[in-house]
Amino acid sequence: MMYSRVALLLALCFSFLATAQQKDYTQYVNPFIGTSNFGATHPGAIAPRGMASVSPFNVAGSQNALEKDSRWLSNPYVNENTFLTGFSHLNMSGVGCPDLGVILSMPTTGELKTEHLQYGTTYKNEEAKPGYYSVELDKYDVKTELTASTRVGVSRYSFPAGKANLLLNLGLGLTNEHGAMLKFNSPTEIEGYRMVGAFCYNNAESAYPVYFVARISEAPENFGIWDKPASYEGVEAQWMGYNGKTRLKEQFMREVVGDSIGAYVQYDFEKPTQVVMKIGVSYVSIANARENLDKEVGDATFDEVYQQTKNAWNDKLSVVEVEGDDADDKTIFYTGLYHTQIAPSILNDSNGEYPAMKTRATKKTDGTRYTVFSLWDTYRNYHQLMSLLYPQEQLDMVNSMLEIYDQNDWLPKWELNATETFTMVGDPAAVVLADTYQRGITGFDVEKAYAAMLKSADARENNPLRPGIAEYIDKGYVSVDSDVAGPVSTTQEYNIADFSIAQLAEALGKKEDAKRFTKRALSYKKLFNKTSGFLQPKMSDDTWYEPFDPLAGANFTENPGFIEGNAWQYLFMQPHDIKGMIKLMGGAKNFEAKLDALFAEDQFDMANEPDIAYPFLYNYLPGKSYKTREKVADLIDTYFTNNPAGLPGNEDTGTMSAWLIYAMMGFYPMTPGEATYTLSAPQFNKVTIHLNSDFYANDTLVIQNVSENPTKVSAGFSIGGKSIKKQAITHKEWVNAGEVIFE
Amino acid sequence: MMYSRVALLLALCFSFLATAQQKDYTQYVNPFIGTSNFGATHPGAIAPRGMASVSPFNVAGSQNALEKDSRWLSNPYVNENTFLTGFSHLNMSGVGCPDLGVILSMPTTGELKTEHLQYGTTYKNEEAKPGYYSVELDKYDVKTELTASTRVGVSRYSFPAGKANLLLNLGLGLTNEHGAMLKFNSPTEIEGYRMVGAFCYNNAESAYPVYFVARISEAPENFGIWDKPASYEGVEAQWMGYNGKTRLKEQFMREVVGDSIGAYVQYDFEKPTQVVMKIGVSYVSIANARENLDKEVGDATFDEVYQQTKNAWNDKLSVVEVEGDDADDKTIFYTGLYHTQIAPSILNDSNGEYPAMKTRATKKTDGTRYTVFSLWDTYRNYHQLMSLLYPQEQLDMVNSMLEIYDQNDWLPKWELNATETFTMVGDPAAVVLADTYQRGITGFDVEKAYAAMLKSADARENNPLRPGIAEYIDKGYVSVDSDVAGPVSTTQEYNIADFSIAQLAEALGKKEDAKRFTKRALSYKKLFNKTSGFLQPKMSDDTWYEPFDPLAGANFTENPGFIEGNAWQYLFMQPHDIKGMIKLMGGAKNFEAKLDALFAEDQFDMANEPDIAYPFLYNYLPGKSYKTREKVADLIDTYFTNNPAGLPGNEDTGTMSAWLIYAMMGFYPMTPGEATYTLSAPQFNKVTIHLNSDFYANDTLVIQNVSENPTKVSAGFSIGGKSIKKQAITHKEWVNAGEVIFE
Structure with missing residues (x-):
């Protein structure tokens, strides 16, 4: 004592x-x-x-x-x-x-x-x-x-x-x-x-x-x-x-x-x-x-x-310093940061012991065994933010995921306190592993990680992570009559996971796999009905499931194609093939019109994950990035307030707050599995990120917004005094930028 | 290992x-x-x-x-x-x-x-x-x-x-x-x-x-x-x-x-x-x-x-050796002895630890902490048998009862695994303590035991052992309207307990107490209705409870006066005042007639404790001891057989078997609380009891039955060659007898 x-x-x-x-x-x-x-x-x-x-x-x-x-x-x-x-x-x-x-x-x-x-x-x-x-x-x-x-x-x-x-x-x-x-x-x-x-x-x-x-x-x-x-x-x-x-x-x-x-x-x-x-x-x-x-x-x-x-x-909280006049903005921002530091939470005791998956036999870690992996939510932006702000934590999380794989034979889907809860769909762990590695956080057994990713991607039988995988491999999609929940959503999620595997395969020099998974990642197109302009549920005999209602599935009602969403909310969920889907939908103009319609017809749902990146898609349409900046600023104002009801809905273990933090800092990890950002506009005059020098060469990244109205910045920004035109930037460029000025 | x-x-x-x-x-x-x-x-x-x-x-x-x-x-x-x-x-x-x-x-x-x-x-x-x-x-x-x-x-x-x-x-x-x-x-x-x-x-x-x-x-x-x-x-x-x-x-x-x-x-x-x-x-x-x-x-x-x-x-089992020709008799006898060695059972662990009463905090004993004290049953004959055959066990049981008193503030009534189950009526622990001491097993704190006995005998309020005690002290009986279960039975049990206290008081030189409790022990007479010839339930205003049916209460049906029995079965339950009750009932002849009627009218219940000593009561009527010998032999033959149904009913933690063992050995502890036996007839040619030399001067007591038909012995027997006429003998005489011959 x-x-x-x-x-x-x-x-x-x-x-x-x-x-x-x-x-x-x-x-x-x-x-x-x-x-x-x-x-x-x-x-x-x-x-x-x-x-x-x-x-x-x-x-x-x-x-x-x-x-x-x-x-x-x-x-x-x-x-x-x-x-x-x-x-x-x-x-x-x-x-x-x-x-x-x-x-x-x-x-x-x-x-x-x-x-x-x-x-x-x-x-x-x-x-x-x-x-x-x-x-x-x-x-x-x-x-x-x-x-x-x-x-x-x-x-x-x-x-x-x-x-x-x-x-x-x-x-x-x-x-x-x-x-x-x-x-x-x-x-x-x-x-x-x-x-x-x-x-x-x-x-x-x-x-x-x-x-x-x-x-x-x-x-x-x-x-x-x-x-x-x-x-x-x-x-x-x-x-x-x-x-x-x-x-x-x-x-x-x-x-x-x-x-x-x-x-x-x-x-x-x-x-x-x-x-x-x-x-x-x-x-x-x-x-x-x-x-x-x-x-x-x-x-x-x-x-x-x-x-x-x-x-x-x-x-x-001091990892990011924000400067600006609006007290509520600071509260909203730091509360968001606070919320990202609740889950994943620590599972191991002070002596390092924690329960193994399934048997709960005692295991011991030298680092930190994290738990509460709500990966369907967090693969989209949360782990990217952790890689940037708290890379040691992100590394420990990845190692925790690999410990889960060691004990449970499968990567986690929605792990809670050493139990696999099998909640939601897709194969999100693959995305997190690939994304983390791509961001230069490589202090984990990447070959093991890659083997684990391949296992769930390729095991045709008794695959708890990827139900419907055999049909997906064979036909490119999961059918309605497969009895897999939300077969369209599931197909899209598998595409995203496969894209991530391809990225990691590329990085590891596994050319064949890279090619194979790059191809697999684009199979969503088989579910695109050019007549309706939507991804639609399909039967195993390659016919469309009837009837089709693009509104069915809103507000968590069940629908034959989608999980926690409808055809509108899932339409653009190909963050790894933005160019491809613009083309699929008939080019930039048609794409923009459809995206406008999503918002205009109130089909965009800020409260759930599938569509939360969509406001950033305007960045990929020539001359339309102002719409991203406007829309993002508008969504922040509308849904994130200094009130008990000041989140759009379920916080989802930091995912909503990660969206908010990125949005307020003026950039967003548009493509999970790829170490890039797309840019919008900082909501503060100045944002200083203290980078972890164990992982990054620079110890700070300063983002300044020198426009009079921070929410109305132009597309222009400069790094180290050098003006940059593009709306996307790699993680590496970003953490090495030193100072970024939005004008 | x-x-x-x-x-x-x-x-x-x-x-x-x-x-x-x-x-x-x-x-x-x-x-x-x-x-x-x-x-x-x-x-x-x-x-x-x-x-x-x-x-x-x-x-x-x-x-x-x-x-x-x-x-x-x-x-x-x-x-x-x-x-x-x-x-x-x-x-x-x-x-x-x-x-x-x-x-x-x-x-x-x-x-x-x-x-x-x-x-x-x-x-x-x-x-x-x-x-x-x-x-x-x-x-x-x-x-x-x-x-x-x-x-x-x-x-x-x-x-x-x-x-x-x-x-x-x-x-x-x-x-x-x-x-x-x-x-x-x-x-x-x-x-x-x-x-x-x-x-x-x-x-x-x-x-x-x-x-x-x-x-x-x-x-x-x-x-x-x-x-x-x-x-x-x-x-x-x-x-x-x-x-x-x-x-x-x-x-x-x-x-x-x-x-x-x-x-x-x-x-x-x-x-x-x-x-x-x-x-x-x-x-x-x-x-x-x-x-x-x-x-x-x-x-x-x-x-x-x-x-x-x-x-x-x-x-x-080798503590008693029996010799005779009937194999079933041996089986019945040794199975009885076996049954007396099941309960009370051992509560303490091999390291001496056991749970305290109420709190179950850990306690430790140097000897053995026994449990399963079904005292309403066992005070009548079981502990007397343990004192004779296994005196060290009996001493440990008494010490266990005093540990229970230390922890629970009250002596046990029906203790099970360190819980007081409050089962049955009366204050039987007092009888066991007094009886054990009277039999020369004195290696316990008798002053503490006496204090514990006095506490339950005299505490007028909040007395969990003796409900109705205030009325009992004031009026000599517990009334029907007191709401105490079985008020006549309870009064009789309190009389028996009070008699035991008186005996111990006498032994400890507490003359005043001896006098007081001797008097209290006879108050059952207030419940004797000379008109009906039965002990009857009474109201608190000293009037008889109506209606009265001496048969009510048989077969465990509820009745206003008695517990697990009727007025017939409780009538003679004054083992401590046999002479007094003979007188109360109009002398030996009337008493004998009533006792005969009990058996003739099938009111005697071999399967429950209140009346099991009654067959031995004929010994107290001049010239009638043959009826005890006949009745006891008959009851053994009828109720105790080498079959699954070979007990008259509930074994009652050794009480039925103790009755059987005594009956087959030819003597019985008629008066609980008093170190005496009344004699009947050994059912074997020879019984050798190996006495514990830590407690007794002789190491054996040999009982021989030299009559041709062991169940038909005369009243005569001799100790050490000296012919004895009386039908009662003290425990001390008995354990010092060396050899007893029934002729």
């Missing part, structure tokens, strides 16, 4: 020295952005990429506008809700499916109540900043403050005098999984675990435990475990006076398991008293949760932990 | 030396006796007073005559049942309420099935002897053999060639509690625990885990955990294709908790193969279960474990 205390103080000292002169960027972050309008972020306390986070939990109870058990709801907190039932210590932020949202603490006063609908309360005076959240609970007059280190959630409860309770509910949760264990080691230390999983209602057989050790600062007068068992339904129920009733197991010192259990400690305070609860978590074991707690927090105070985490946030 | 192996072999060697010349008494034990007719014993493998036992489990499934979920059933095995679903590793034997019957192993062949109704099977060729049971499973052609050490169950499965599975089901169980944890440490080691408790459908809040570590001799080809979760019932169930379905978690290496979970290992044998599974158990922790497994069994073979346990049984 002493050791960790000293270590922490030293860390704080160094951190102080390092940041003494540093600006406080956390002041520009508003964690409430994205907590409404299905942004699905939470405003709770979290350290950068933290395994633990502590979020207010206000989605249980029909008093609320949005309630977890009455609809598909993927977040522990909704800003417009009013009924709070605790503070969950493991949360995802900005995802589209419910999971985690477990290990809920809750302070109450007076008599002990263990049913959340009874002890829940309204609240006021919420405050949130990176690593900190506080709220006042109306019913109990208890101020609750939350902070967190990477693997430890810390909460501070300011109780009034009198009887008080602190609950730890392992029954309630956002996840649909149940089952937990609780054990008191002493009146002030509780250990246990909670089963979670079945993210997106998939792969329930992989449900897994998350472990914790909780320590409470004040010795209670009494403690115990409650257990509400399922009702027994046999003949014998008549003899069971206790059937289905909640049991209080006072001062019980052994394991209790159950679907609806919780721990409580009870106080009778003579005067107002603060109680601090520290909960270390782990996906490996209770022992590791305890080690995480001891190493990261030990006996540090709440304020010390918060300061440490605040410093960590400043380290992250 | 090596250490324990050596230790075991040494133990086997010494045991061999000690028993080389010894007769095999286990041949006279038939573990099937009591497995029908609600005897509630099981035929499984168990070491003397073993914590672990392995029993065939055939009470799940409507194919059976008696099925656990369709009625009150208190045993894992019923002889007339036909459908077996596994082998349970923790069992009670001979109790009247369901609990335990958990941690079920099951061998199957072919495809893996995890539902017990699907994988259950009929069976044949059962064999049982002390420490060993075997059976052949029809459906799978797998012979299963069971043995056990004190805390380890060992099973051996002889599989045919081909696909095979070994299951460990933690969902199924005799207990009505649910909830378990399972974790594979390797393909051949599984750890976990199972929640049990709520014995007799009482005190569910004390439900507790029992821990285990299982090791399997052969490395499997595959392994996993199945988990059948409860069905989700919310709106979201529509998205859960897996809702309520069993999940197979293949090669999963983390904890899984749930109400219906199990582990499986899978084989594909080239030739017939034996697999041995060893399961160590503990009520303290998984670590202790592992230590128990390592210390007691380690890498010993199945046969070595069985031999060790067989030797242990011979050590126990």
Whole structure:
């Protein structure tokens, strides 16, 4: 304990020295952005990429506008809700499916109540900043403050005098999984675990435990475990006076398991008293949760932990400095950057251990094993941004993906806490691997990566990553009658992945493969119906699926061709063959008209990934790049605001924010798998990117917008005083540019 | 491992030396006796007073005559049942309420099935002897053999060639509690625990885990955990294709908790193969279960474990040698002795640790902490028999009762695995403590024992042991309107307990208390209605409760005055005031007539405890002792046979067998709390009791019956050649007698 205390103080000292002169960027972050309008972020306390986070939990109870058990709801907190039932210590932020949202603490006063609908309360005076959240609970007059280190959630409860309770509910949760264990080691230390999983209602057989050790600062007068068992339904129920009733197991010192259990400690305070609860978590074991707690927090105070985490946030946020007059713009920008540092999150414990895929046997990493790979979202722009701003993290992510491949025999599709959730379509890992390598981040086993990519690209049978692959290889598309979800979308995604494989093959000197996959990447054309002007679902006999409605599939309704979108939204999703599709659609003029129509007819969906790059397509039409700059500026203004509803929709683990950050900095990675950018216009007068010198020759990239109205810059810009005409630039040119001036 | 192996072999060697010349008494034990007719014993493998036992489990499934979920059933095995679903590793034997019957192993062949109704099977060729049971499973052609050490169950499965599975089901169980944890440490080691408790459908809040570590001799080809979760019932169930379905978690290496979970290992044998599974158990922790497994069994073979346990049984059974011509008599006798060595069983682990009452915090004993104290049954004769035959065990039991008092603030009533189940009525611990001390077994803190006895006798408020105590103290009886169950029975039991307190008070020189409790012990008279000739329930205003039916309450039907019996069965239950009640009932002649009527009118119930001593009451009527001898011989012949139905009913943790052993040896401890015996007639030509020289001066007591027809001896007997006329004798005289001859 002493050791960790000293270590922490030293860390704080160094951190102080390092940041003494540093600006406080956390002041520009508003964690409430994205907590409404299905942004699905939470405003709770979290350290950068933290395994633990502590979020207010206000989605249980029909008093609320949005309630977890009455609809598909993927977040522990909704800003417009009013009924709070605790503070969950493991949360995802900005995802589209419910999971985690477990290990809920809750302070109450007076008599002990263990049913959340009874002890829940309204609240006021919420405050949130990176690593900190506080709220006042109306019913109990208890101020609750939350902070967190990477693997430890810390909460501070300011109780009034009198009887008080602190609950730890392992029954309630956002996840649909149940089952937990609780054990008191002493009146002030509780250990246990909670089963979670079945993210997106998939792969329930992989449900897994998350472990914790909780320590409470004040010795209670009494403690115990409650257990509400399922009702027994046999003949014998008549003899069971206790059937289905909640049991209080006072001062019980052994394991209790159950679907609806919780721990409580009870106080009778003579005067107002603060109680601090520290909960270390782990996906490996209770022992590791305890080690995480001891190493990261030990006996540090709440304020010390918060300061440490605040410093960590400043380290992250200061990678980009933006200058401009609009305070909200800064808030929107840094909140976006903040949101890119939530997921992927850290899976390994402080000792490097983490659970293997499938078996969950203990593995060890020397670096960082990341998790929460929502790759269908993030392959499009997020990892490109990480390569630029946080290349070491991106490298660790790629290595994590290869560890997943080692353990699971397949690259990840949508990996969560060492489970493959098989969510969404396509083969996005291939794109991320190729893209990262192309950007010069090569410190991984690229031959292994390439073999892994080939495996999913070529395995005709039992291929969990690429269902329909045999038909795709044979015919160039996946048919409606293949029973593969969204066969047009899937074909397009496979094209994009194949393009990436071709790029990496080229880079690795594998000419044959490069040729083969370059060809495969263009097969989307077989689904283009020149009559309708759309990519359309096709039957396996090469006839068009009827009827065809280009609007079908909007708003997440099912449709025979597309996943989470309609024919409009998927029409231009060939970022790797922009010239080809312009030609396919009848040339630049026709293409522009169709693109205009997409926006005019309100078919563009800023809230979902397939079409988010489309505003940048005007750059590829001669003389039309002003439309990109206008459209991008307009979309930022419309969808990204300093409000809880200030995201267009689901944050999608940093993808929406990555779009925003790029858009505000004035460039965008148009073609995943290719290390290039297309340019728009910086929304700030000046953007300074501090590059990581382990990966890049320059230590800064300065982007200046010297036009009077930053959103109305011309197409012109210069690098190092040299005027550049083209609208595209390579990653290498960019990071070596030093200074870029938009005029 | 090596250490324990050596230790075991040494133990086997010494045991061999000690028993080389010894007769095999286990041949006279038939573990099937009591497995029908609600005897509630099981035929499984168990070491003397073993914590672990392995029993065939055939009470799940409507194919059976008696099925656990369709009625009150208190045993894992019923002889007339036909459908077996596994082998349970923790069992009670001979109790009247369901609990335990958990941690079920099951061998199957072919495809893996995890539902017990699907994988259950009929069976044949059962064999049982002390420490060993075997059976052949029809459906799978797998012979299963069971043995056990004190805390380890060992099973051996002889599989045919081909696909095979070994299951460990933690969902199924005799207990009505649910909830378990399972974790594979390797393909051949599984750890976990199972929640049990709520014995007799009482005190569910004390439900507790029992821990285990299982090791399997052969490395499997595959392994996993199945988990059948409860069905989700919310709106979201529509998205859960897996809702309520069993999940197979293949090669999963983390904890899984749930109400219906199990582990499986899978084989594909080239030739017939034996697999041995060893399961160590503990009520303290998984670590202790592992230590128990390592210390007691380690890498010993199945046969070595069985031999060790067989030797242990011979050590126990050889304490009494009986000689006679009737083979069945010997079997009945030694099976009775065997049954007295099942419960109380050992609660502490091999390292001495055991869970405290209530909190289950870890405690440690230097001796043995016994559990399963069914004191309402056993105070009547069982502990008296233990004092005579196994005084060290009786002393440890008394010390265990005092540890329970230390931890729970009250002496036990019906203690089970460190929970107080609050079953039955009265204050039986007081009787056991006083009786043991009176028999010269004094190596316990008698002042503490006395204080504990006084506490329950005198605490007028919040007295969980003696409900209705205030009214009892004030009026001498508990009234019907007090809402105390069985107020007449309760009054009688309190009288018996008070008599015992008086005896101990006298022995300790506490004259005032002796006087006070002697007086209290006779208050039953207030409930005697001279008009009806019965003890009758009374209202608190001293009027008789109406209507009164002396037959009400037979066959466990409820009645306002009595517990598990009617006015007939409770009439003579004043073993401490035989003279007084003879007088109360109008003298010896009237008393005899009433006693005759009890038997003639078929009101005597050999299957339950209140009246089992009544046959010996004729000894107290001048010239009528022949009726005791006749009646006792008749009852033995009628109710105790070498058959599964060969117990009169519930074995009641040794009480029925203690009755039988005393009756067959020719004497009986008529008055609990008083160190005396009344005599009848030995059923054998010769009985040799080997007395424990740590407690008794003589090392043997030889009882000879020299009459031609042993069941028809006269009243005469002699000690050391000296003819004795009286029908009662003190314990001290008896153990010092050396040789007793019945003529």
